[in-house]
Amino acid sequence: MRVGLFIPCYVDQLYPQVGIATLHLLEKYGCEVDYPADQTCCGQPMANSGFEHLTQGCNDLFIKNFSDYDYIVCPSGSCTLHIKEHLHGSHGEGDADPATSVRKKIYELVEFLTDVLKVESIEASFPHKVGLHQSCHGQRGLKLAQMTELVAPPFSKPEKLLKMVKGIELIDLTRKDECCGFGGTFCVAEEAVSVKMGKDRVADHVHHGAEYITGADMSCLMHLEGILRRQKSSIRVKHIAEILDSKG
C-alpha cells in the first residue's frame, strides 16, 4: 500500500512533530509511505477567503505531487475536506479531470486508521486526562464523529482510537462540538470573536480538568494553544497523532 503523505503547510513549518508522528503511525501499520518534497498547501486559506480563483497553481501542484499513490493521508480534517470538495484540475471534467481520482483517495489520518487500516489496537501509553476537541470540518464534513445537531446514533472515530491508548482518561465537555473560532483568516479578520470562542473552549476543558487538549486538526490546537500560553496555563495541546504514537 503506497501512501503519499500530505502535511499541511503550517504543520510542516511549525509543528513538524505531528508529521513525524503521522509517518511513524502509518509505517507501524504496514504502509509504504513517501513524502513528496515539492508539496506546499491545499489552497484552503485562499479559497475560504473568497480567492478560490487564485488556487489553480496550488491545485496543479497538488495533483502533480500526489496522483501516483494508492492513498493520500493527511493529519488534518480541514485540509483533507478542502481537497475532497474543491480540488480541480485546470482542464477536463469528471474522469477526464486528474483531480477526480485524487479526491477519491485522500483520507484524513483518523479515518484512514479506522476505515482503511481498520486498526483494532494501539501500542501506546498516555496516562493523562485528555479533552478531545472535535474540529468542525473533520466532524461535520468528513463525518469523523456524530454531530450533536442531528437526531442520529452517536459514534466517534477519534474517540475509538484514543480509547485504545493505555492509561488515557477522556474527559467530558459541556459543549461537545462547538467551534474553537480559528476559521482560517477569520482568526485575524474577526479577532475579537475568534479569541472569545477560543477562550470559551479552553474554559470548558479547564472546567473538566483536562491536562491535555487533543484533536485531529493542528490549526484548532494552534489557536487554543496560543490562548493557553497567553493565560500561562499548564495545559498542553497534542495532536491525536502524537498521542497515538506515544511510547507504549
Added chain:
Amino acid sequence: MSSRDKILAVIKNNQPEQRELPSLVPPAAGGSADPAKQFVEVLEAIGGRAYIVSGWERVGTILREEYTADKRIVSGCEGLGFMMGAVDDPHSLENVELAVLEAHFGVAENGACWITEDRMIERALPFITQNLALVIHKKDIVPTMQEAYQRIADAAYGFGTFIAGPSKTADIEQSLVLGAHGPRSMTVFLIDEGMSDAGFY
C-alpha cells in the same frame, strides 16, 4: 405591465427545474401508545390543565366550583345547558372572564386542540377571554399534526386555530410568563364516555 405580471415573469424565467413532491408517509409508526396520556402530559408541561370527566354535567360542576356567579362566563357548548348567541361587536366580549368552547380534537404530541370559528361564537372570543376552557372527547386525540390534517381534510372553515395551553411569552430573558395577550389560563376537559363515575384527573 403591473407589478404582478413583472414579478411572475421573472419568477417563471428563474424557476429551477422540476422537483417532485415527496411522500408524506413517515418511516415508522410514530406517536405514543396512549395518545390521551401523552396529550395530558404535554398540556400540563406547557402550562395548561386537563380534566378527564365522564360527561358535560361534570364539566359544569367543576366550572361552577372555580368561577363565581359575578364573573362573566360565556359558553359555546350546547352540552352545558347554556349557550351564548352571536354578538354584534367583538369588542363587547372584553370583560369575559371565562369562555367554554367545544373543540374538534386534540393532538397528543403538542397538547393542542383544533377549533374552527363556527364553534367560537366570535373569532376574538378564545383570545380576548381572560381564561379559556375547551372540551373534547378523549377518543378524539390524534398522535401528531400529520394525523390532525388528515382529520381536517378539506374543511371549508373561514378561520380555525390550534390552541396549545395558555398564552405565554419568554421574551424577557427567557423567563416563561403565562398570560401574554391571550388567556391567562387554559383548561381542557376530556370527556371519556367509558368513565362510569364522575372523577377527574
Added chain:
Amino acid sequence: MSKQDHAALADAFNKDEPRVDWHDKTLWFVREKRDKAVFKVPEWEWLRETASQIKNNVLSNLSEYLMQFEDQATRNGIIVHWAADAKEHNEIVYGLLKKHGVDKMVKSKSMLTEECHLNEFLAEQGIDVVDTDLGERVVQLAGEPPSHIVLPCIHKKKEEIGEIFHEHLGTPAGNADPQFLTHAARLHLREKFLTRKAALTGVNFAVAETGEFVVCTNEGNADMGAHLADIHIACMGIEKLIPLRKHLGVFLRLLTRSATGQPITTYSSHFRRPRPGQEMHIVLVDNGRSVQLGKKDFRNSLKCIRCAACFNTCPVYRRSGGHSYHTAVAGPIGSILSPNLDMKKYADLPFASTLCGSCSNVCPVKIDIHDQLYKWRQVIVQEGYAPVAKKMAMKTMNWVLSNPSVYHTAGKAGRWFMLNAPFTVNNGLNPWWKGRDMPEVPKESFGQWYKRNRK
C-alpha cells in the same frame, strides 16, 4: 474595513466580556431546548428531508403556486396585492390605511416589514404603529431594531426592559420582574387592541391549494389585533408558500421545535376568509426574491421558514449579537440573504463565520447555509468588494504556495524572524498576537527533517 462592518461591530460588542457570556449562554440555552425537543421525535431527520423536498418543489413551481394561491384567496374574499419591492409594499399598506381613514395600527411580528422599514415610512406619513409582540414592543420603545427574528429583545437584560417600561409605561422604577413587566405590557397593549381599527400581521405559511394563510404566535397578539380590526393586512414574502394544506402537518412539527424547543406555538391561526364585515388583504412581496430564485448557488436560501435555529446554534452570532449584522434578518441565514439585496452594503456578512457547519445541520428545511457562505465569498471577491490589502496578501500567498522553492524559503525566513527577532511578530500590528501567543518555533520544518532522516 469600515467602522460599520460586522468585524468592527463585533469587536465593540466583545468589549463587555461578561455581557457576551450572558448573551452566549442565553442563546445556547435556546439551542439546548431545541435539542431536547427534537430528540423526542424519532422521525425528526425524515421530517427535515420531507420539508426540504416540499420547499424544493415550491421553488420549482413558484409562479404556478402563486397564481393558484391568488385565485383561491380571491375566491374566499381576501384581496390580494403584489409589491415588487419594499417601497411598493409600504405604499400599498399606507394606501389601504388612508382609504380607511386610519392613523393608528397594531402590528404583530413580521420580519418582512422590518426588511421594508415599514414603521419608519408610516411614521413619516403620520401613522402610529404599535408593535404588539412583547419583544418587538420593547425594542420599539427603546428605538432599536430587533436583534433576533424570533426573540427580538434577547440582547436586553430584564433590568433594562424594566427601565424602558418605567419610562414609557409608568411601571415602578427598579422593577425587573418578568411576570410584573409582562402583565404591565398586557394591560398597555390590550388597550391598543381594543381601540385600533387596523391590524397588520406577518405570515408564517400560505397554502396555495386553499388560499389560506397561517400565523403562529405564543402571545395571541396577531389574533387579538386581527379579530378586533375592521381591516386586517397580512404581509408575506413570496417564498412563504406551501403547496397543500396537509403539508402544514410537516412544517408545524418542525417550526417551533427548531425555534424555541416548544412542540408548537400556543396559537397556529389559519385565516381563510375575512370576518363578516371585515376587509382582509394580503400583500405578496418580491423585494429581490425573484432574483435570488435565479441564482443556482443561492436559491435554496428561499426555503427559509424564519425559525432562527441557525442563529441560536451559531457560535459567532451568540458572541457578536444581531445588531453586528446591521441588517433586518441577521445570523447565518441573513448572511446569505442580504448580499442579494445589496452586495456592497453586506459584503462583510458571509465572512462573519468560521464555516463550522452547525447552522446547516439544525436548519429544518436543510438549507446548505455554510456552503452558500463559502460561495458568496467567491462572488463578493469576484465583484470587487474585497479590500485591497486582502487582495494583495492573497496574491502573495498564491505566489508563495504555487512555487515550492519560494515556499521553502519563505518558511525558513518566517521561522528565523519568529525565533531571532520575535518583536517583529509579537506586537500590536499583528492581530493574532492581541489575544494569543505565537506558536513556538521548531528548529526545522517537517520537510527538512524528512530530507535529513529519510531521503
